[in-house]
Amino acid sequence: MTYPNSSQVTAGQPTAASDYNNLRGDALFLGNNLVDSLPLGTYLRRHVENFTIQIYSTTRLRVPYSVNAPATIMINGYMLQAAADVTLAAGLISGGAATWYIFAQRNAGSTTFTLSVNTSAVEPTDQRLVGECYFDGSSITTVTCYFTPSTQLNTADFDSGWFAVAAGQTYAKAHGLGQMPRLTVVLWSSNANGASPNVPVSVVISATPAQGTYSPLYISNTNCTIVTGTGTSGACTLASMNYQSSAGYYRILAWK
């Protein structure tokens, strides 16, 4: 491929049809033959970069602004870029518990965008579906941006924080995800501040229902529940190769 196909013309030089077509081909197809390449505008029609969404003030959402990496999105063929934080207007998310879909919205006369939400995921004209959040009836508990890079594990959608544990107890935590978590991790620490070691808790030793090792965790659409072991094993809250404990601190992390 030769690129660019167009070349400089001099003042007074007649412009031939080939000059125009080469210029058009460079602009639309980056010098490619039109049967081999989409037009640039079509290619970039779903373009988006540097787009993240945060929970803001309990019931609102925000696309944070970065001067070095501003949120950039093409909506209905319009190239738009944030020039400041983009914040969802107050009062738009309310009512009962539900999943709300988040849209970036183009507005005539503006080169940036605004946010809107709907309980329907269907994209209206001049709007792009960019994420979803779960509203539990009083606050937004989780938010997912569809464009967050997946090359690293996202921050957990639910984090219980550290809490003290002991043998023979049941600890339930409402994860607020609005669905069954796809991944749940329970960590143990011997330190109240969660300092290392952090040991993934896969089993505890219990005397009931029978002497043996058990996973302490079960999950539902609403709760992560942990049942610690009983008995005199010294491993009722943690049974690992390097550490056994019947107390300590747990932290539950869950992803939707």
Added chain:
Amino acid sequence: MTFILYNPDGTIKTFMTYIADVPLAAGETYTETEESFEEVAAKFALSHFGEGCVTVRAHTGDPDIVIDVCATGLQSVSVDVNGDPHIVPLINDHGSITIPTNAPGTFALAPTDKRTFAAAGSGYLVVLVTENPD
């Protein structure tokens, strides 16, 4: 801010920095304190060679096990060892209790007053003394 969750019998079940995500079971109650999570954890803490929570293992004939007892702001504190209270004098918040290793046994250490101190987190420790295989 730290939240202290109580069992129906008034003993402390756990403590944590969030309470909104806890579905309380019947009879469970909670209070909140301005103290930090670490400060609540340090109110009564048991450790062995500086390490808390981890089960201590020894064989018969090994040196006796010395467990450090820490209770903030007290002259003494009662430690429950397998259901028996033992008064531990404290100097600068610290004292110790010795677990004998002359015979096999399991020793569960916790605060005697489980309504004031948590028998969880750093406040509970198990010592296992097993027969010396040699």
